[in-house]
Amino acid sequence: MIKSLSKTLVAAAALTLAMGVSAQELKIGYVNSERVLREAAPAKAAQAKLEAEFKKRETELADQGNRLRGAMEKLEKEAPTLPESERTRRQRDLADQDRDFQRKRRELLEDLNQRKNEELSAVVERANKVIKQIFEQEKYDIILQEVIFAGPRVDITKKVIDALNAGK
Template sequence: MMSKLLKSAAMAAMLCASATGLQAQDLKIGYVNSERVMREANLAKVAQAKLETEFSKREKELKDLETRLRGAAEKLEKDSPTLSENERGRRQRDLVEADRDLQRKRREFQEDLAQRKNEELGMLVDRANRVIKQIFDAEKYDLILQDAVHASARVDITKKVIDALNAQK
């Protein structure tokens, strides 16, 4: 949907330019590969490292809990023939409850991680958009597109955007 909108905007700009007597070569058009910006900008790398640091302890705790649960399940399976019916039932209930707890914690972890990623990504997108606007104004572009289907290297200003983002403190 967004891609079609951007294509329509580009077509409208070109039609307006030809209608006013301008030739296409007089238009100054730029293209930014947002995915590349999000992957290569130092701010993106810092955000990723920050998230890894922030969530690594919880992730390790989940893995440890899963290992303990797996060990308890193996022990129950091994001990099962020698256990009384009541003891076997109690241990099975404990395992089911522990598994539910693990699944809940894993869901909460994924939700928290996704929320933080969205927050970090939102901040990066805002900064990138400000940089793109600054380039647009300073270099007097008529149109800057993000994430076009095809764009020649001649109009690709992605590196310029990444460099400007990296220059910010």
């Protein structure tokens, strides 16, 4: 992050020197990417789409986990009265079921992360197009996305969110 900030500052200083103008004459903008991904309608729509897409699998997995927990509790209660062979067989079955549950949980998380990355990259791509349009239309010299501090005078995040919500 420090390298990124240093590169940004060097780029801004170089731009200032190259243009031969004072820093106050530069038109600088800042976009809070996290806020865009949290508040923009396309990002919210992508999140809702993902929730709908994975809801059934999450529910099935939760049900399987509850059944497995119930079976483990039942075995714990019955274990003292069960014959050794029966207890061993049931423990083995539960271990197999637990491995299956853990595998399904990992697969769900991997699939969810992959789809989330796909959906968010589409939103980021749209946001970058909007930022470029604002850059060109309003004749900015530089628009930054990763900074430590930015004042409200240079923050154009709301413009970007509004443009995304308008479908531009």
